Amino acid sequence: MEAKKKIKDMVIPLSEYPHIPYWGTLREAIVQFNAAYEIGHHAVLVFDEAYKLVGILLQKDVLKGLEPKFAQHYEDGVPIFWDELLQTGSEKRLARPVKEFMSEVKATIDIDDSILKASHIMLQEDNYLLPVMEGDKFIGVLRMDELFHDITSTVLNL
Amino acid sequence: MPQCRKCGKKGLFLKIEEDTCLCLSCNESFAQKGKIFTERITEAKNTASVAKDPKEITKFCQLVEDNGNELLALHQTYNLQPSQELLDLIEAHKKMRVSAEEELRTKA
Numbered sequence: 001m002e003a004k005k006k007i008k009d010m011v012i013p014l015s016e017y018p019h020i021p022y023w024g025t026l027r028e029a030i031v032q033f034n035a036a037y038e039i040g041h042h043a044v045l046v047f048d049e050a051y052k053l054v055g056i057l058l059q060k061d062v063l064k065g066l067e068p069k070f071a072q073h074y075e076d077g078v079p080i081f082w083d084e085l086l087q088t089g090s091e092k093r094l095a096r097p098v099k100e101f102m103s104e105v106k107a108t109i110d111i112d113d114s115i116l117k118a119s120h121i122m123l124q125e126d127n128y129l130l131p132v133m134e135g136d137k138f139i140g141v142l143r144m145d146e147l148f149h150d151i152t153s154t155v156l157n158l
Numbered sequence: 159m160p161q162c163r164k165c166g167k168k169g170l171f172l173k174i175e176e177d178t179c180l181c182l183s184c185n186e187s188f189a190q191k192g193k194i195f196t197e198r199i200t201e202a203k204n205t206a207s208v209a210k211d212p213k214e215i216t217k218f219c220q221l222v223e224d225n226g227n228e229l230l231a232l233h234q235t236y237n238l239q240p241s242q243e244l245l246d247l248i249e250a251h252k253k254m255r256v257s258a259e260e261e262l263r264t265k266a
Contacts, residue, residue: 013246013250014243014246014247015203015207015246015247015250015251016207018204018207019199019200019203019204020200021193021196021197021200023193024200032204035204035207035208036207047196047200047243048192048196049188049189049190049192049193049196050178050188050192050196050229050233050238050240050241050244051192051196051199051226051229051240051241051243051244051247052241052243052244053241053243137242138241138242138243139242139246
C-alpha cells in the first residue's frame with residue numbers, strides 16, 4: 001500500500017499557527033485558540049526567547065491546565081461541586097505560564113519519511129500534531145486530519 | 159576549557175549553557191533582551207494572521223519584520239545562530255506584506 005501524497009504535500013507552515021512565548025499565560029493562549037478556531041487550527045505553537053520552537057499547546061493541555069488539581073485524581077465521575085471550583089480557582093490558573101502545560105517537542109518526522117511512519121509516531125506518542133523537519137530545521141507541522149484522509153482513501157481504493 | 163562565546167570568559171569550572179555556549183550571565187542577558195522582541199513578534203504575528211484589512215496586514219507584518227530583524231541582530235551580537243523558525247517567519251511576513259501592499263495599490 002502506498003499513500004497518495006507525500007509529507008511535503010501536507011505540511012502546514014509554522015507561521016499559519018498562532019504563536020505564544022513560553023512565559024505567556026494560559027489566558028493569552030486561550031485567546032489565541034479562539035482566534036484560530038475559525039481557520040481550523042487547534043493548537044498554539046510555543047517559542048523561547050531566541051524564537052526556537054519549544055513546545056506545542058494542544059486543547060487537551062489547556063483543559064488540563066483549567067482543571068482543579070485535586071480533580072485530576074478522580075477517575076469515576078465528576079464531583080458535584082466541580083462547577084464552583086472551576087470558577088473560584090480559574091483566575092489563578094489562567095495567570096499561569098503555558099510552559100507548565102505545553103507538550104514538549106519529543107517526536108518529529110522528516111520531510112522524506114513515509115506517511116505510515118508519521119501515522120505510527122502519532123499513535124505511539126498520542127499526538128495529532130507532529131513537527132516536520134528538513135535536516136535539522138523545523139519547516140512546519142503535520143496534522144492527523146490530512147494523514148487520516150490520505151491513508152483511509154488509499155485503503156478504500158485498494 | 160569552557161569559554162563563553164560572547165564575553166570570552168574561560169575557566170575550568172565556568173558553567174556554560176549547553177544550547178547557546180554562553181556563560182550564565184551572558185545567557186541571562188540575551189534571554190532578557192530576546193524576550194522583549196519575541197513578545198513583540200508573537201503579538202504582531204497573531205494580529206496579522208487574523209487581520210482582514212490590507213492596511214492592517216501591512217502594518218503588523220512590518221512589525222514582525224522589524225522586530226524579527228532586531229532579534230537577528232541580537233543573535234549576531236552574542237555570536238549565536240538564529241533559528242530557522244525565526245528566519246522563515248520573517249520571510250513569510252515579508253511575502254504577506256508585499257502581497258497586501260499590492261492589494262492596496264490595486265484598490266487605489
